[in-house]
Amino acid sequence: MGKSLPVSPLAPDSFPDLPEIGGLRIATAEAGVRYAGRADVMLAHLAPGTTVAGVFTRSATRSAAVLDCQAKIGGATGEGAAILVNSGNANAFTGRRGADAVAAVSKTTADRLGIPAERVFTASTGVIGEPLPHDRITACLDDLAARLTPGGLADAARAIMTTDTFPKGATETVTIDGQHVRIAGIAKGSGMIAPDMATMLVYIFTDAAMEQPVLQDMLSVLNRSTFNCISVDSDTSTSDTLLMAATGTSGIRVTETNVGFMEALRRVMLDLAHQVVRDGEGATKFVEISVTGAASDAEARVHAKSIANSPLVKTAIAGEDPNWGRVVMAVGKSGARADRDRLSIWFGDLEVAREGQVSPDHDENKAATYMTNEEIVIHVDLGLGGGTARVWTCDLTHGYIDINADYRS
């Protein structure tokens, strides 16, 4: 890295106005972990009483920070908490030294903020396998603690970027009992994106008051249809972390029965998930794969992921080629049930295949014109049952090869 990449053509027009969340203060710093001339560490301090929930990668080679966070989720909330994230180095596959580095930054953070080390959640993102120069991070902590401020989420979104070409944020406000409850989140991620349980680095904050098990269940359920439904390149990170903190400063209690809050949280999560796809390495097209008529929702998802991860489907989209035959191939190889002669396929509103063969309505020119759009919807109906799924991905272009054939050099 080091050279800066052009901003993705699929980037949103601007970064949203993120509100201050009561009980949350943030600071960023230039620790020089790997990058020069930019902030690469963020510290978030959470007020006493804040509950924290998390969803993490299921990789068997998870990073030390992920293992540490998983052990800490659900602890006592009395003395507040902190989130400390660095970019540039993932501290993954660094053995005993990796765990020691997490312990060291957790302890220093805890000391500076006067909270227990068991309430410091860390994450590291960047190159795998190189020892984390954690002294550079701990050296910044006095300064970070001194500069904590209620705003700062936008700066934090920038500090955690690696190959990202734009910072990612989303927010919603829900009115409950006439009072505003705020949700604001930031994310990073653009490559090694095929979340298994969670994805990338995502931090969401709310001033709602929520019991930890409620927050955890809500986050886990919503994760299934948001971050778990995106893929850039089918490669699953060792460091995927989604944390959500509820500070309670609004005084409004939210439980699992609050559908309005859940809907708003889902919109924030889906917005952030889509932004990650829009920043997919080399992406020029944002693609929705919608599967209906599968034998079950689970099988619909298997088909949808198989299409979304197929290099031949993704290169056809890059080439603006309405090559529905490759969609058939991806359905066929997925392992989930399919009947070739019941399969129908649409590109946008254009039916290209019906019941196992080219649609009588198929017009190659119209389909080719549709493929020139920046946003593409591919809909497959299996004609078997009521199972549905939607996943989001991007195309596979020369840009992906450019970025990944020399990421480290």
Place this chain on the structure above:
Amino acid sequence: MGKSLPVSPLAPDSFPDLPEIGGLRIATAEAGVRYAGRADVMLAHLAPGTTVAGVFTRSATRSAAVLDCQAKIGGATGEGAAILVNSGNANAFTGRRGADAVAAVSKTTADRLGIPAERVFTASTGVIGEPLPHDRITACLDDLAARLTPGGLADAARAIMTTDTFPKGATETVTIDGQHVRIAGIAKGSGMIAPDMATMLVYIFTDAAMEQPVLQDMLSVLNRSTFNCISVDSDTSTSDTLLMAATGTSGIRVTETNVGFMEALRRVMLDLAHQVVRDGEGATKFVEISVTGAASDAEARVHAKSIANSPLVKTAIAGEDPNWGRVVMAVGKSGARADRDRLSIWFGDLEVAREGQVSPDHDENKAATYMTNEEIVIHVDLGLGGGTARVWTCDLTHGYIDINADYRS
């Protein structure tokens, strides 16, 4: 297609001298299915008594020809058999018309050769989803039948090419009881290569006399460690077909106890499988992934395939970057058992990681120099048990995008 691709830098120096196989006669023709100015159909006639075995794609959207072949394997051998293959059009996902086309070319072939239609094995390879202009093929059959000749395997290897940049052939001779038994095979394939049960199009012939169940079992077993262990792009074809015919004209009976024959057949299959990888779309590196120390052979294979199919591993190899962190990632996401802190990795003879962290012997410059080789071996030891696997793949380059972003246009 139509534009011709440069020959893969990984191609063998020359096409091997394939022997005549008694009982096998071949002809090729320019049917004009899709390509102009080149042979695109091959017909093989097999003498009465020839046994035929086959292994096929497990895709749920298999082509009509694959379904037809599967139904025909194991039939009576008294009147001989035929294999008819066209390139340019896969006749896959063509509904009722696809099955009708297979029936039509089978019947015409049977009539011309005086054999039952149940003994005509067909295959089609090329674009998916477009109706096969089968009249162009049947129109050639008089001519093909008239020109059948004992040589001709080399021409056949060319006639079945699609995006292949070189024809693929391999041969072995085994001495049994002082007499020669010959094995000769041809293959095509370069993209949509991630065989599940069989792969691509492969035709192998021997003049050994073999009972069909023996031939079938031997082919199925050997397929597991040859064609089923290669991957170019993780995409599984709808048309993968591996057929082997034993004509018996040598008079030498081969059974499952003939280890020498099995070893020779395995060498032919592995040679052809490696040639397919060497012709992988855009390939500039031939890569062996060797996994040891897994909990079982099956889990070793899951890890090996996960590494071989990872776009991030494949782009790192293209970039000549000894990025072992991405190998760790691919092990972690595979779903098979792994213990991060027992994992060791070698690039060639260079140990780059030991027991979960960078090896004390790691020398980045040496590793980078190793990656400039045209043939790369990545060895991962899980440190868990005795499970092993070896698979072969190629790198992921701009050439793959070039070829696949406009295959149809």
